[in-house]
Structures are given as C-alpha cells and as structure tokens.
Amino acid sequence: MKKFGLLLSSVLLTGALAACGDDSSSGDKTLDEKKLVIGVTAGPHEQIVEVAKEVAAKDGLEVELKVFSDYILPNTALSEGDLDANSYQHEPFLNTFNEDHGTDLVPVGKTILNPMGVYSDKYKSMDDLPDGATFGLPNDPTNGARALYILEENGFIKIKEDKRETASIYDIEENPKNLKFIELEAAQIPKQLSEVDAAAINTNFALAAGISPKADSILLESSNSPYVNYVVVRAENKDDPTIQKFVKAYQSEEVKQFIEEEFQGSVLPSWDE
Structure with missing residues (x-):
C-alpha cells in the first residue's frame, strides 16, 4: 500500500507539473507568424483588405477574412480571440465600445477615412x-x-x-x-x-x-476629421511583428492606388495624413 501511495503521489505531482506547463504555454500571446484572421465589415473595408491580403501574401503572410454585417460583432469576436485583428472602425467608436464592454482593444495603424x-x-x-x-x-x-x-x-x-x-x-x-x-x-x-x-x-x-x-x-467631411479608421487588435498584441507586417501591407502603395482608383475620392487613404 505504501508503494502504491508513493506511486499515486508521483503521478499526481507529475500531472500537476504538466498542468502548470500547459498554463504557461496558453498564456503565450504571440500570434501565428504565418497567418492572421482579420475581421472586416462588408463593403469598402472588405474590398480594401482583399488587396492588402494579396500584398501580405508576397511577404509570406496568409490573411483570412471574416466578414460581418454589423459594427459590434467584429469587436466582440476580437476580444474573445476569434479574430487576430479587425479593420472597420474609427477611434471614437472604439473608445465607446471599450468603455461599454470593459474590453482593451487598441488601434495600431491608420487605414482609411470614409468621409460622412x-x-x-x-x-x-x-x-x-x-x-x-x-x-x-x-x-x-x-x-x-x-x-x-x-x-x-x-x-x-x-x-x-x-x-x-x-x-x-x-x-x-x-x-x-x-x-x-x-x-x-x-x-x-x-x-x-x-x-x-x-x-x-x-x-x-x-x-x-x-x-x-x-x-x-x-x-x-474634411480630411482632418478625427474619424479616421484603424487596424485594431487586443492590447497584448499591439507590438506583435505579424500584426506590424499586416499593417505594412495595408499601408502599401498598391493598396493606396487601389483606393484612389476604385473609390474616386469617396474613400480616402489616411496613413500619409
């Protein structure tokens, strides 16, 4: 019985140590280096990120789009970990969402202005x-x-x-x-x-x-509007290199040219402002 008790204690200790190791691993906030899941709203944001996706692919980054038809779910999905980032909102809306929902989502790169x-x-x-x-x-x-x-x-x-x-x-x-x-x-x-x-x-x-x-x-609305849109992420990912790679792809000359040709001034690239 003593041997069995020692064996059982050993198994439990090993399991506890393994569990601790799992917790540590799950606490890793680093994103996948090769793929991001980006939430967008249907329309211009979806069209533009489709182009950014092509640019990112040239840099070895795969982008998967999830398209939403409202303004709340993309932030909810991001805060719950179903998305790595989203691209559809300006900072005043983001600040209100964070305050109302107790979330910690942050802007990491300017995208466009949809002038009202x-x-x-x-x-x-x-x-x-x-x-x-x-x-x-x-x-x-x-x-x-x-x-x-x-x-x-x-x-x-x-x-x-x-x-x-x-x-x-x-x-x-x-x-x-x-x-x-x-x-x-x-x-x-x-x-x-x-x-x-x-x-x-x-x-x-x-x-x-x-x-x-x-x-x-x-x-x-004038181009100096405070309602410029951003790529938004969870706070722990704001400096993640994969996110920065996506922002670079978005703020590329290819995307800027697409915006100017496709929308003819109805949507404005804002990262050079």
Missing part, C-alpha cells in the same frame, strides 16, 4: 435649406455626434464647448437655420432621404445605395 456626407433630394446646397428644415442624422451616439461635428465645422450650428466630442442634438447652443433634427437608424437613412430636407449618411451606406459621396453630397 450630407445629402438632399430637394436642395443643391446647405445654404439652400429653408428655415426650419428637417435634418436626418444617425441615432447612434458616435455617428450622431460626427454628423453634428460636420455641421459645426461648416458654421451651420454651434455645439456647447464641453460637449463637442460626445455631442447630441441636446448640446446645440446655436442653430441659425432652426434645423429640426430627426434621429434615424443609420442603415435606413438612404431609403428615408426623400422624407427629410437633408441628412447625414455614413459612406458605406451611401455607396451601398448607389450614392457617391464625392459627386452627390452637398457637404462632405
């Missing part, structure tokens, strides 16, 4: 809008604030100084045209454009509806 535009089926310029005109804007806090920022930048409203970055329609202190703001689901605004005098529409939704930001907008 203001459109109208009734008027050819913002100056033509009558007093009391109805104005549609996204009902989510981040893009709603972005739309108001564009209007303020062009002198159509003034936002309370301490509310500029998180502004809502209740933070407007000057509104010379007495614009009547109507908050709408961002994806539905192109379909509802005829029901308002003007509206702010995100680029991806505009393009999907056959609307050209450069040709059709009556007001377009």
